[in-house]
Amino acid sequence: MHKFISLIALLFIFNISTAQIKAGNPEVDPIQVQKTFETWSAYQSKNIMLSRDFKALDVTSKEISKEFFLDQLANGNFIPIRLKSEGNEYAYKLFKILPKTDTSIKATINQIGFDAFKNFKMEGTAFPQFxxxxxxxxxxxxxxxxxxxxxxxxxxxxxxxxxxxxxxxxxxxxxxxxxxxxxxxxxxxxxxxxxxxxxxxxxxxxxxxxxxxxxxxxxxxxxxxxxxxxxxxxxxxxxxxxxxxxxxxxxxxxxxx
The missing domain is CATH 3.40.30.10 (Glutaredoxin)
Structure with missing residues (x-):
């Protein structure tokens, strides 16, 4: 009986671990994608859609609110990378911008983060008088x-x-x-x-x-x-x-x- 319970526990832990690994796998190499501004721009324009509903993770893979995630992009030193997921589900994780990365990448991310944060804060409010x-x-x-x-x-x-x-x-x-x-x-x-x-x-x-x-x-x-x-x-x-x-x-x- 004890062996059976231990086996169930191991399978449960394995399943959680596998899910975490799957959720934590970036679809591109976070280092390679920030090699040049052109590389980052091409990736960002096709894969980063911050207005959509998504699961947000910090640099340690801890789930955080969308509001905090966008604030970090607007004011911090991070790039967002989409994680591999099934279907149309979106998950993004923050990665640190490397010291030698083109400063234009950070400037661009701060701007799209600022715009996305501002738009997000409007959601749920009344449309201005019209x-x-x-x-x-x-x-x-x-x-x-x-x-x-x-x-x-x-x-x-x-x-x-x-x-x-x-x-x-x-x-x-x-x-x-x-x-x-x-x-x-x-x-x-x-x-x-x-x-x-x-x-x-x-x-x-x-x-x-x-x-x-x-x-x-x-x-x-x-x-x-x-x-x-x-x-x-x-x-x-x-x-x-x-x-x-x-x-x-x-x-x-x-x-x-």
Whole structure:
């Protein structure tokens, strides 16, 4: 009986150990990926998506809150590396930036960490007071948006990444066209005249609200474009996202709630 219990205990310990090893395995070598700024930039752009839900680990593999993790990226001396995991689950671990690493890597990480931390702190708060007309003269306010999931794209005409997303976000609108409880709205910096000329060449399926530069700078305090918001049916900010890839995943999740 004692031998049987000991065997069970050993198997339990082995399973925990195996899980920890699996969870702790980085998908790339943390030393090699910071050899040059180009290497890090290529990895970061494809693999680091801080707006998504993820499990966060510190340098000792201890699980920490997402808020603390992002704060460490914004103000510390760390790089985030994604850990190998099954399916679409995300797990990131902090690794120390090496002494001889290009200082541009740290500067970039601090910036993306700062932006992600700021966006994260907005989640769960009420979207700022809003009352504007779109290009078709329709009034859009916090009250008219209540009871619906609202997807908001913030952009401007000369923002190349913003425009590059148009085919993808238009496809997203088409995908949810039968969901009457989901609205797609965009806030643009540009004037109505500029937007009408531009959108005649580059159509956007979102409702477009012009002259939003002051609102986006002061009320939303945006410093990065594009930025996407998902508001839940209570008018609270569910997610703040920097690109279409993260938006697509977050909207799929929110639409099922």
């Amino acid at each position: 009352s504007f007309k779109d290009l078709n003269g329709n009034l859009v306010t916090n009250e008219t948006m209540k009871g619906k999931i609202i997807v908001i794209k913030c952009w401007y005409i000369h923002c190349t990444p913003c425009i590059r997303e148009f085919p993808q976000v238009n496809k997203l609108v088409e995908e949810y066209k039968n969901r009457k409880d989901i609205l797609f709205i965009s806030l643009a910096e540009d004037s109505p005249e500029q937007l009408k000329i531009f959108l005649a060449r580059k159509p956007l399926s979102y409702s477009v609200i012009p002259d939003m530069k002051v609102y986006m700078n002061e009320s939303l305090q945006l410093n990065s474009f594009p930025t996407h918001f998902i508001l839940n049916k209570e008018g609270l900010i569910a997610k703040v996202l920097p690109n279409f890839e993260s938006l697509e995943v977050a909207l799929a999740k929110e639409s099922k709630l």
